[in-house]
Amino acid sequence: MNNQSMTDIASQLVDIAKQSGASHADALSVIDTGESIDVRHGKLESIEHEDSRGIGLRAFVDTGKGLAFASASTSDVSEKGLKQLAEQVVNMANISEPDPDAMPPIGATHPSTDELHAWQEKHPHQQHGWTTEQAKEAAFSCEAAALAYSDKIANSEGASTSFGETSIAYAASDGFVADYERASSSLSISVIAGEGESMQRDYAYTRARKAQALRNPAEVGQEASERTLRLLGxxxxxxxxxxxxxxxxxxxxxxxxxxxxxxxxxxxxxxxxxxxxxxxxxxxxxxxxxxxxxxxxxxxxxxxxxxxxxxxxxxxxxxxxxxxxxxxxxxxxxxxxxxxxxxxxxxxxxxxxxxxxxxxxxxxxxxxxxxxxxxxxxxxxxxxxxxxxxxxxxxxxxxxxxxxxxxxxxxxxxxxxxxxxxxxxxxxxxxxxxxxxxxxxxxxxxxxxxxxxxxxx
Amino acid sequence: MNSSILSIAPETLSNMLNTMVPAHADDADLYLQHSISESLSLEEGRVKHVSASTAQGIGARVIKGEVSGHAYTDRFETAALMDAAKAARAIAESGHTKSPLAVHTLASPHNLYVSENPMQRVDLAQRKALLEHIDALARSIDPRVQQVFANVSASFSHIHIIRMDGAHLSDDRPLIRLNVSVVVEENGKRETGGAGGGGRFDLTRLIDTNEAERLTREAVRIAILNLDAKAAPAGTMPVVLGSGWPGILLHEAIGHGLEGDFNRKGSSVFSGKLGQRVAAKGVTVIDDGTIADRRGSLNFDDEGTPTQRNILIEDGILTGYMQDKQNARLMGVAPTGNGRRESYADCVQPRMTNTFMLAGKDKPDDIQASLDEGIYAVNFGGGQVDITSGKFVFTTSEAYYVKNGEIQYPVKGATLTGMGHEVLQKVSMIGDDLALDPGVGTCGKGGQSVPVGVGLPTIRVDELTVGGTEA
Structure with a gap:
């Protein structure tokens, strides 16, 4: 996709849809990148790297008996991929049954340009704020605190962290185009107390946009252990x-x-x-x-x-x-x-x-x-x-x-x-x-x- | 640039594998997936929701002991693929790369379903007509039908797995499903009922058979029945479960607890119980991924291991767990063909395929007649389990209050609860009518959904807690 932004691709897709016979269309593109880390009993258990993108198109066609619509998505954002997607959706919309109340993506009460700018200023692009090492450390200290909480914590299902960023762009055929980014981070843990048929488990977690806003990892671990222990018996x-x-x-x-x-x-x-x-x-x-x-x-x-x-x-x-x-x-x-x-x-x-x-x-x-x-x-x-x-x-x-x-x-x-x-x-x-x-x-x-x-x- | 995952050159895959597999790795693989799906929905008499998706990507995985590294990407530029290979390898830290591997094709161990696009012979217009037929039929069956919802969806996935030994397996997996639900109204009272079916077969089977009509009649029957349903009792009592989908009892109560990961980690209530009695005599439970056309079946699992028929419980004794390769290796047993992932962008977990209990000798009528006072539960919605304590729940969608062996009246949906390690020990009668479910099961674990099947003969459980409101 070279230097083209996903916002441009969303707008471009709306145009291609109209060239392919849609009377109205809107498109949504999403890019997700992130990592998930699992640790258990003080050892790294798995690391996952995610890198995905997708684009979805909704197109309306005028059937003479009202508007009909269809939608489809793909991860192929090449020019050929977008064209195929547009043709597929228009074909599907022509089969779909028209609805006299259909609401094409024109005339919605969009935010103004000023509001979009003000929002961007108030909610600037945020990064999750974690390196892989920091996230790993958080998971280790969360689990360690949980296990240290009591001798009765017999087993651990491990601590997990995940963090990443999502970019979302939206374009509609009335000319509205906007994008935003979202960061997210989380830490969770689950532990087991007791044994055999009297085992109990419980969990605790924390979620925030930025890793710095998460609760203290040790506190989360202790909460999981406290919750688990009180279930015993x-x-x-x-x-x-x-x-x-x-x-x-x-x-x-x-x-x-x-x-x-x-x-x-x-x-x-x-x-x-x-x-x-x-x-x-x-x-x-x-x-x-x-x-x-x-x-x-x-x-x-x-x-x-x-x-x-x-x-x-x-x-x-x-x-x-x-x-x-x-x-x-x-x-x-x-x-x-x-x-x-x-x-x-x-x-x-x-x-x-x-x-x-x-x-x-x-x-x-x-x-x-x-x-x-x-x-x-x-x-x-x-x-x-x-x-x-x-x-x-x-x-x-x-x-x-x-x-x-x-x-x-x-x-x-x-x-x-x-x-x-x-x-x-x-x-x-x-x-x-x-x-x-x-x-x-x-x-x-x-x-x-x-x-x-x-x-x- | 490649526009399809399937057009990546074999040399590139071979390079990826050779880049990412350190000499001391226990396992590694590449998982390539290209899936298309289409869905049409009818509501308010119109097929106005037509949607589709195309998803493709590659997952790279390296395993060393209990540790695994995964990387997923949907970009097919060589550089992006190599980045994924390196990211997956990162967990193995340093270490020499294995001596070069040659990728070679391995034939599929089974041929359980058609390897053609299940949608190609029934175009969108025919599928739309099928839904419109269902709508008209439902309304003609009973004037109390106010709303009809019908959905037909189909997908076709091409899966390629390149194992660490260089073996390259490929599978084409069709999956279709038809769902019908209705809302009925009488004297201002509303109720709903639904039915569904499907499997790994061609859409023509829905068109050429009376399956659509059968599901429509069933959805209307359930909804009308529910109009007259009374509150279910609250308390512990004997319950008779009907054949087929009530097999969800096995899936929730014991199936998850017998998955290898939980048992390796000692977090399942069934941990360490191999060879012990966990069910009444006469109870044999199987997980079988090799039944032709079934929703839960696979020619090989998502690690390239052939699926098989695994006996989990034999005559009441626990005989085996379900394993993927990593957990099998760590527990010192053979993999069982249960390593599954929702997509290229998910990790492999031990999962069920088609889980069912073998038939016994009792007549279903005798089993129902044995109830002095209790519930006869013919059908269910979903369920859930806590594999550590063994607590499980599942919720009735068609059930009756029975007294002196006779059905008294239908009861509203109620959640049934029990303990997984106890419930099968309370099975006192097993019918001769084993049936598999109609092909509607989806199982969730760790955020991943995979299609599964269940099956059960009519059985009597002497004690389950019934979550009604009538104390």
Whole structure:
């Protein structure tokens, strides 16, 4: 690809698509470079180097009965490769069924040139900030701290780091072209305590854009060991109805179920249990959830979405009330609303819907005080399985964690399920913690939900 | 510049190999992949999502003891390829290069599926017509059908593996899948149901058979059934699992725990249990990558090892783990043809292929009739396992509450949970009706997804925890 930038290639591809018969087109290019390192028992286990690029094209053709579209991707960015891609997509679009509501990539509310410049200044090109040696050292010291934490840490699944940079360029046939770069780094560890059939494992991790912003490796290792040790001796419990406290690490799943249910596309497809919930109070008054595309702690910052629509901060849940659905331009048109800037697209396939940085606002109450308040219940630290029905909201998942008795954690428990319906779970939130924790692009505190069914012995 | 991975000159590959393999390496290989895929989706009566992708690249790998170096690139300039070779070698530090190797072609050990593009005989317009037919059929079956989603996808991968000994193997891997799901509505109540099928065969098989109609009827049947489903019970009780896809029990409860990497590292609850009883008498579990046309089958694995039929549990006794080359070498056993990677840009892991339990002698009707009070689970969604503690879960998609041996009513999707090292010891009846799944399984491990198969005869498990809401 010589000296040509991927931005130029994206624009060029849009032009080639139009020459090949597309009436509108947009293109996305992605370059990923990075390394992953695994260490285990103080020794290097593997190093992986990644160097990949890809370009995706979406093209619309006018069929006379409306616009039809198709999309495809390739890693071949030679002139011949781009031409082949354009011809393939136009051919496919001619087979695709036209949609009277199709939204070609023209006329989106793009950010202005000034906004693009301001964004670049505020979010300059960042490097992950790690050399291979530094990353290796971080992994070694993370694992060493975990193993040194206690004699009861019997085994290690190793510590892993990965770091790299992604460059993304977007070009649309209305002339909008923009690019941005993202760095990312992470460190994780998993350790095992106990032996034979009483083994337990748990993990800890840290993620940030720049390696310097990661948590201290030793602290991450110690957290993994502490979490693992407290699971030792876990046993079952009897079936009951009780209050379930989700610690932040797994409370993120509650937010992702909400996002799936207010996805404008799912609403159009009648695949959501919240299809008629706009302006309804679906949570208690004290729940506020917002999406912030420009947050210093979040990894989901973005100026524009997958269709070039300018992103802006949005309250999703205000005092318990659902303010609206999340949309791309197509869903917004069909639902008769304004696009919310939540289009998410990959190199190929239709656009999806996704949030930027999703935050459930914390309270002032500590987890200890919540446990004291609920007196009896369970604290969940792990969830397993996929028992969620998005159409009805029915919820049933495997879980493990701790029994809460007399307002305090009494013993580790496992081998049970928690079940309810998401509508009821949202409405039955009784407490929110002050322990707001970031996990990439989601920030949540602990959440307590009353009246869930526990199936145990 | 090469525009296709398949056009890289043999000398370049030979140079790469000779550059990257130090004399003291235990193993090394090059993995070249060129994959095309096409997908058409129907929703709201229209096939309006047509998409495709072309992915190609090369993975270079060097292994020394427990350490491995990997480099992946999708650039085919000679310089980029040599950089990848050097990056992969970096873990081996210094050391002389092996004496020059000659690359030579090795014939494929099996011929389990067609080696032609599975899409070439059914063009996009025919696939679109198939989906439109499904839409019309679903709506005609029952007026309560409100939404129909149908997807047909197909891929074709050319794989070339050049092993450290210079052997060059190649495989052409077709994979197709058809999925149908519907949303039904009655008196304001909505439910969903789905069905799917596929394997390593040509798309003509979907067109020339009644497979599409069968899947459509099944999706509608499940959705309508779910409209009347009541809350599942909560608690521990006997469960009868139907034949076919419920074999996901084996995949989650014991399959992952028998993968070589976890056992070498001692992180599986099955570590050190070879030769011990891990299941009831009569339970024999096989992982077989050599079944013709199956989704989980491969002519050879992603390290060039021929796939085979591996007995994991024989009459209740643990007899073997599933291995890739590195873990097999470190454990002092032979590789089993289970070394798999999602793509050139992923590392090799020991993975399952098609995992199933052999049939027993019981009649399925007798097994259901044996339930005084419990759940008869005919079909499932996905599952998950913690291989260290043995905890596993899987979620029903079609299940019934049974009392005195008689089906009472369908129950809503519920997660079932148990311990992997205990559950097969509680199998008390095994049906004579072994069936393999319809070809829908995708297994995730360490961020990589690979196609797999499962199978099961009807079985009775005396005790599983059922995660309903009816205490």
């Amino acid at each position: 876990a046993s079952g419990l009897s079936s009951c109805n009780t209050t379930v406290v989700f610690e932040p690490r797994i409370a993120t799943s509650i937010l992702s179920h909400l996002v799936s249910a207010i996805n404008g596309r799912a609403i159009l497809q009648k695949r959501s249990f919240l299809h008629d919930a706009v302006n309804e109070k679906i949570f208690p008054d004290f729940i506020h959830i917002n999406d912030d595309p420009d947050h210093m702690d979040g990894m989901g910052n973005r100026l524009f979405d997958g269709e070039g629509t300018r992103c802006s901060a949005r309250n999703i849940i205000e005092q318990g009330k659902l303010t609206g659905f999340l949309t791309d331009r197509y869903a917004a048109k069909r639902l008769g609303t304004t696009p919310t800037g939540h289009a998410r697209r990959g190199l190929t396939g239709d656009t999806g819907i996704g949030t930027s940085n999703l935050i459930l606002q914390p309270s002032k109450e500590s987890l200890d005080s919540i446990l004291h308040d609920i007196n009896d219940g369970i604290l969940i630290t792990e969830l397993m399985g996929f028992g969620i029905n998005g159409v009805t909201g029915d919820y049933s998942r495997g879980a493990s964690g701790f029994l809460i008795e007399h307002g305090k954690i009494s013993r580790p428990i496992q081998g049970f399920t928690i079940a309810s319906n998401l509508k009821d779970m949202f409405a039955n939130i009784s407490h929110i913690g002050n322990d707001l924790t970031w996990f990439g692009s989601t920030a949540v505190p602990s959440i307590a939900i009353e009246n869930m069914t526990i199936a145990g012995q």
